[in-house]
Amino acid sequence: xxxxxxxxxxxxxxxxxxxxxxxxxxxxxxxxxxxxxxxxxxxxxxxxxxxxxxxxxxxxxxxxxxxxxxxxxxxxxxxxxxxxxxxxxxxxxxxxxxxx
Numbered sequence: 001x002x003x004x005x006x007x008x009x010x011x012x013x014x015x016x017x018x019x020x021x022x023x024x025x026x027x028x029x030x031x032x033x034x035x036x037x038x039x040x041x042x043x044x045x046x047x048x049x050x051x052x053x054x055x056x057x058x059x060x061x062x063x064x065x066x067x068x069x070x071x072x073x074x075x076x077x078x079x080x081x082x083x084x085x086x087x088x089x090x091x092x093x094x095x096x097x098x099x100x
Contacts (some may be wrong), residue, residue, distance in 0.1 A: 016064045022079065024057030029086045036093035047094040050073040054090050 028050035035044050061079050066072065 004045075016060070016078070018061065019077050021057045021064065021083070024060060025054050025083050025086045026057075028053035028057065028090060032090045032093050038093070039096040041093075041100070043097045047090065051087070051094055053091045054083070054087045058087055063064030 004020065023035050026039050032047055032050040032054075036042065037044070058080070061076065061083055
């Protein structure tokens with residue numbers, strides 16, 4: 001049996017998908033570097049978009065947490081740490097030109 005792409009969990013927003021959450025966070029971090037003008041900080045209010053996408057990706061990863069503790073749950077905890085570091089990086093790019 002082969003599954004078509006339209007039946008994959010990635011495209012259904014009501015179903016949980018680790019791939020969708022991780023891609024949202026990864027794309028938001030990749031999008032924030034050119035918008036922030038890294039390594040030269042510049043003010044760009046468009047950095048709100050990657051910040052919101054990173055938060056949505058983190059929430060999508062949180063949706064995948066199972067109530068029972070196992071190695072899958074441990075992997076999710078590691079992914080959540082990575083997501084939180086990415087969110088902090090994007091927010092640093094967003095707020096650092098205004099603070100320093």
